[in-house]
Amino acid sequence: MTDTIKHSWAEPYKIKMVEPVFMTTREHREEAIKAAGYNTFLLKSRDVYIDLLTDSGTSAMSDRQWAGLMLGDEAYAGSRNFYNLEETVSKYYGYKHLVPTHQGRGAEHIISQIMIKQGDVVPGNMYFTTTKLHQEMAGGKFIDIIVDAAHDPNSLYAFKGDVDLDKMQQVIDTYGPERIPYVSIATTVNMAGGQPISLGNLKELRALTHKYGIKIIHDMTRVAENAFMIQQKEEGYQHKSVAEITREICDQTDGATMSAKKDAMVNIGGFLAVNDDEIFDEARNMVVIYEGLHTYGGMAGRDMEALAIGIVESVQDDHIKARVGQVHYLGNKLLEFGVPIVKPVGTHGIFLDAREFLPHVPQDKFPAQALAAELYIDSGVRAMERGVVSAGRNKETGEHNYPKLELVRLTIPRRVYTQAHMDVVAESVAAVFTGRDKIKGLKMVYEPKYLRFFQARFEKV
Ligand SMILES: *Cc1c(COP(=O)(O)O)cnc(C)c1O
Numbered sequence: 001m002t003d004t005i006k007h008s009w010a011e012p013y014k015i016k017m018v019e020p021v022f023m024t025t026r027e028h029r030e031e032a033i034k035a036a037g038y039n040t041f042l043l044k045s046r047d048v049y050i051d052l053l054t055d056s057g058t059s060a061m062s063d064r065q066w067a068g069l070m071l072g073d074e075a076y077a078g079s080r081n082f083y084n085l086e087e088t089v090s091k092y093y094g095y096k097h098l099v100p101t102h103q104g105r106g107a108e109h110i111i112s113q114i115m116i117k118q119g120d121v122v123p124g125n126m127y128f129t130t131t132k133l134h135q136e137m138a139g140g141k142f143i144d145i146i147v148d149a150a151h152d153p154n155s156l157y158a159f160k161g162d163v164d165l166d167k168m169q170q171v172i173d174t175y176g177p178e179r180i181p182y183v184s185i186a187t188t189v190n191m192a193g194g195q196p197i198s199l200g201n202l203k204e205l206r207a208l209t210h211k212y213g214i215k216i217i218h219d220m221t222r223v224a225e226n227a228f229m230i231q232q233k234e235e236g237y238q239h240k241s242v243a244e245i246t247r248e249i250c251d252q253t254d255g256a257t258m259s260a261k262k263d264a265m266v267n268i269g270g271f272l273a274v275n276d277d278e279i280f281d282e283a284r285n286m287v288v289i290y291e292g293l294h295t296y297g298g299m300a301g302r303d304m305e306a307l308a309i310g311i312v313e314s315v316q317d318d319h320i321k322a323r324v325g326q327v328h329y330l331g332n333k334l335l336e337f338g339v340p341i342v343k344p345v346g347t348h349g350i351f352l353d354a355r356e357f358l359p360h361v362p363q364d365k366f367p368a369q370a371l372a373a374e375l376y377i378d379s380g381v382r383a384m385e386r387g388v389v390s391a392g393r394n395k396e397t398g399e400h401n402y403p404k405l406e407l408v409r410l411t412i413p414r415r416v417y418t419q420a421h422m423d424v425v426a427e428s429v430a431a432v433f434t435g436r437d438k439i440k441g442l443k444m445v446y447e448p449k450y451l452r453f454f455q456a457r458f459e460k461v
Contacts, residue, residue: 009325012318013415016063021049029377037457038373038442040382049380050421052410055348057103057261057268059414062313065265065306072302081304082295085271088308092243092315093220093250095273097280101291102298104221104259105130107272109290111217111257112138114282115181123171124184125163126150126191129390129451131184131219131257136395140181143171150192151404153342153353158233160344161189161197161226163205177212186219187226187249191386193407194222194327194346196229199237199248206252215276218253221262225347228320243315255279262348264310265414269299323347326422327412333426339433342407349411352429354387357408358439363388364400365441365461368408371432373458374439375408379428383410389444390453 024032024047036042040053051058073079086098101107108131116122118139124131125146132142145167149155163185172180183205188196209216227245230237237245250256255274260266272287274280284294291298299307313319324347331345340356354361354368361367368387375381387406394401410425432439446457 009322009329011322011415012316013062022046023049024380026377029380033373033376037446038369038460039453039456039458040372040376040384041454042457043376043382047380048376048382050417050425051382052349052412052425053382053384055262055411055413056259057266058416059261059265059267060416061265061267061306061310062415064313065309068305068309069302071305072300074301076296077293078295079301079304081301081308085304085308088311089271089273092246092311093223093256093273094247095250095256096275097273097277097284099272099274099280099283099287099294100297100299100304101270101272101287103261103268103270104219104257105134105270106291106298107257107270108134110272110283110286111255111274111279112140114279114286115215115217116140117181120179120181121171121175122182122184123168123180125161125186125197126189128186128190128219129392129453131186133451135184142184145171145183146189146192150189150195153193153340153351153356153405153407156344158196158229158344159198159201160192160195161186162201163197165201165204165208168205168208172212172214177214180212180214182215182217182254183209184219185216185253186221187223188229188347190221190348191390191405192346193342193351193405194225194348195344196226196233196347198234199230199245199252200234202249202252215254216252218250218256220250220256221259222348223249224263224314224320225324227315228317228324229347231317241315242317242320246315260307260310263314264307265314266303266307266310269303269307271297323412323414326417326419329419330410330412330422330426333422334429337426337430337433339429342405349409351386351405352383352408352410354406354408357433358436358441360437361439361441363402363406366444366458367441368406369458370439370442371408373442374432375428378432379424381410381425381428383408385409385453389456392452 116138149157260269340353342351391401442458
């Protein structure tokens with residue numbers, strides 16, 4: 001890594017093509033969000049100025065990736081792009097077998113159905129919406145074993161994605177290792193605010209689970225971002241490259257589900273990767289039922305080519321430094337404005353602490369949902385709720401799950417927006433913060449059965 005400007009995170013690319021976005025009036029946005037039931041997922045993209053809904057599938061592909069699309073081999077079986085992807089996954093992530101899927105949840109579905117039996121428990125470093133739902137649908141119960149600091153937005157602990165090993169031991173003692181098919185480990189932890197797990201902690205977890213013959217399945221959606229944080233913050237990794245650290249993380253685990261729409265900078269795609277021959281055999285058989293033949297799994301040949309190139313780009317030190325640098329730039333601006341956010345700043349977005357932002361709005365009036373709507377009305381910036389709406393209902397009691405973290409996520413797409421866009425976002429959040437007393441909360445008027453945050457509708461109270 002050449003570091004000519006010592007502390008800058010400036011981008012290692014320049015812009016070759018632009019996509020116009022539309023500026024709207026406040027009146028237009030008030031109508032649009034009302035029509036969308038105060039759910040930013042239901043807004044039309046046409047009505048959004050800066051879209052920070054998600055970093056999923058929203059990245060800008062490089063010229064190499066676009067060129068890769070032209071190399072698509074669209075044979076039904078045995079596309080050369082599949083073999084290229086298989087080789088890339090094996091080289092950069094180290095997993096032995098690859099099963100492509102249409103996106104991350106396709107892989108979660110397959111691994112959950114194969115490994116989880118009715119009555120099993122799946123410990124993990126905080127839940128993720130689709131991951132947990134697939135574990136439950138396979139008959140399992142998710143148990144959170146993340147460190148307590150992860151639930152505290154003000155804790156400055158650098159590795160809030162770490163597992164509490166005492167909690168893990170307790171799960172083993174309570175249920176017995178035979179009822180734990182695997183531990184579900186995410187890099188980075190999305191729902192905690194994009195927080196990394198340390199390699200030291202992962203290695204200790206590996207030693208503990210090894211003793212009981214329990215596997216680790218890795219949700220590797222943002223593994224390169226996690227690797228970068230290890231390089232920056234964990235003792236002993238300063239002289240290793242992000243690519244080397246990424247590989248070392250994967251080497252501690254038995255298999256992985258990947259949403260390639262994040263780290264790997266493609267608009268659609270994912271995979272399941274495993275080391276175990278028998279699990280691979282079952283997964284390869286199952287993918288043909290739900291996704292497609294085992295050499296494309298729901299992706300076009302060209303998609304697999306763009307993904308293979310994206311994986312290589314995702315672990316370049318200069319790339320990841322600029323990617324995370326931009327997120328931290330926005331975070332630091334908001335901190336300067338005195339806005340309550342999850343600290344320390346994570347890797348893929350800024351998480352506003354809606355409890356502290358709107359202390360007068362009780363959690364059953366959906367403060368984070370209301371705040372996201374207000375931010376959109378102010379400036380056309382689209383964020384999303386990560387609080388009580390996302391947490392859904394308790395499977396047994398039917399009550400809302402009330403998570404400790406009630407957050408609004410401003411997720412930054414990779415290589416898409418400029419520093420000036422980040423300034424607009426920060427200024428708008430600060431403006432909403434100044435007028436926060438006027439925000440009253442929402443009531444839910446339509447609630448879907450699964451993953452309700454995507455389609456629920458609200459009205460102002
Ligand atoms: C996005 C995501 C998934 C699910 O992947 P999709 O590609 O959206 O199906 C799983 N885990 C984490 C941590 C994610 O961020």
